[in-house]
Amino acid sequence: MKIKIIALGKIKEKFLKDGIEEFQKRLTPYSPVEIVELSPIEIKDEHTVDKVLDEEAEKILSCIKPQSYVITLEINGKQLSSEEFSQKIEALIKDGINELVFVIGSSCGISKLVSDRADYKLSMSKMTFLHQFARLILVEQIYRAFKIMKGETYHK
Numbered sequence: 545m546k547i548k549i550i551a552l553g554k555i556k557e558k559f560l561k562d563g564i565e566e567f568q569k570r571l572t573p574y575s576p577v578e579i580v581e582l583s584p585i586e587i588k589d590e591h592t593v594d595k596v597l598d599e600e601a602e603k604i605l606s607c608i609k610p611q612s613y614v615i616t617l618e619i620n621g622k623q624l625s626s627e628e629f630s631q632k633i634e635a636l637i638k639d640g641i642n643e644l645v646f647v648i649g650s651s652c653g654i655s656k657l658v659s660d661r662a663d664y665k666l667s668m669s670k671m672t673f674l675h676q677f678a679r680l681i682l683v684e685q686i687y688r689a690f691k692i693m694k695g696e697t698y699h700k
Contacts, residue, residue: 545637547577547686550607551648552584552600555676567683574690577683580607584650593652601655604647612643614662616654617678621665629685630692632664646682651675 555561564579571577582603585596608614613636624632636644646666647658659665668681691698 545575545633545641546643547571547575548580548607548612548643548645549577549648549679549682550580550582550604550645551679552582552604552650553675554581555679557676560676560680563680564683567680567687571683571687571690574687574694577686579679579683582607587652594655597650597652597655598657600650601657604649604654604658605661608645608647608661609643612645613641613664614645614647615664615666616647616659616662617649617668617682618654618659618662618665619667621667623667623669626685626688627692629666630689633686633689634693648675648678648682 555564568577568579582600585599587593587596633644647654647662649655649658668678673681688698
């Protein structure tokens, strides 16, 4: 299974870049992970948030194949333990899903258009994280999921 992470914005902090690259490298034996960074659109007025999110949605949706399984990261998504997340990915592999796409929206969230395209909505936590931390946490949890699937010891 190929994994793609579509995220708005670039990672600026070196420690976050290093962490993300480290987990991408660790994931190499399990699955290729591609990160697609899209430029967010600046929101100049709070009244234009929905319009901007819809414009960003066009960019996001253009990166998703029709047959891809899409998991969006959303505040109101379902929260899973690491073990449950691993089981979810394992079930997708068994179902023959060839591409798993995770979508991390901007700091204002994602458009309803993207949310409606999602096959599954995931919440990382009830806590709020910096947008850039979400990418590091996600790639680490994907790595952890594969370690759990393989019965390897990393996750404890």
